[in-house]
Amino acid sequence: MVNKVRLAVFASGQGTNLDALQTAIIQRDLPAQIVRVIVDQRQAGALAIAAKWNLPARLVDYRQYSSKRAAEAAILDQLAHDQVQGILLAGYMRILSPTMVHAYAGKIINLHPALLPAFPGRQSILDAYQAGVSQTGVTVHFVDDGVDTGQIIAQQTVIRHPDDQLSDLENRIHQVEHQLYPQVLAALLEKGVFTK
Template sequence: MMTISPSLISPDLSLADIPLEETLSLGVMASGSGSNFAVLAAAIAKKQLNARIPVLIYNNPDAKVKEKAADYNIPAVFLDHRQFNPREELDRAIVETFQEYGVKWVIMAGWMRIVTPVLLDAFPDRVINIHPSLLPSFKGVRAVEQALAAGVKVTGCTVHIARAEVDSGPILMQAVVPILPDDTATSLHERIQVQEHRIFPVAIALAAKLGL
């Protein structure tokens, strides 16, 4: 029986394959635990990724990501999305904050809000998102549960340039994760996250190298 390696990624690259001469200035947005944020911060600290994170923006007061930012001495700015209506007002505040900190690339590392052209137009082709499915399949929330319900045999994760349509835009990297017979949403999501952590910093470096 043919099997699919849980480490299959496309393109098959590592950070060592994509040296960057210019230091990237990354503004990160996150809503939850911040595991992908921590992966980026660690890669920078280890000098594997030539970048800096001058600021983190988070929108959930209970988000653990703010603690991870503190671990790396990265300023964290709280913007409560409930205080902004319409959502374009939140994005204006995000743009102002990022411009204040000299951000050049916007990284959505588990940002659980829909972004608008206000943000996308301020950083054209420089807003990067990560999503727990093989896009264009299973867009939107609960992508892992969608994959299980559909009965597909593989899923994975995608890093892409964000567009106004949710979970759309040019794909930078993907990693395949097989779905096991006894998988739950929790077990499958944990294995997807392993691959997210592998490809996220590489995809960001790739986007910069390609001049996107």
């Protein structure tokens, strides 16, 4: 029996990428399991997605802690308890501290809805749309101490059509995310990135 890599997924939003990742793990029989979902917003749809898949979830409301450091310490304690080997950020709208990044150095992956280094930050789809670019896309990258500056693992272009509304572009980007992130996860598992 293959030992499955123990992963945590961090999410702040609807959880569609969590859903895509868990679907891929099951359908492709990937040697991984999501053993913890960390959510920082009480209303996040990711909590319902976690419940749908019977994945253990924990809400960490940063406002209930004395500091960001204290909140992250609670998260790190949870991850240690769960024996987590790698972290997948899936629409997690917080910048991880160097302490968190170094605890899982080279084992934290982020999904970003733009072609980095263009349009880093929280509202990259809107920024690309307002800039009038003819194409944008999706990036999967390792997380380092910067904001969306880590080593790029994979990118895929998304064309912006002249008559696109912002929602049209968003939908196409999300469709690419749901394909690209599971593909990258499979490749990283094959390379043993989380078990080195």
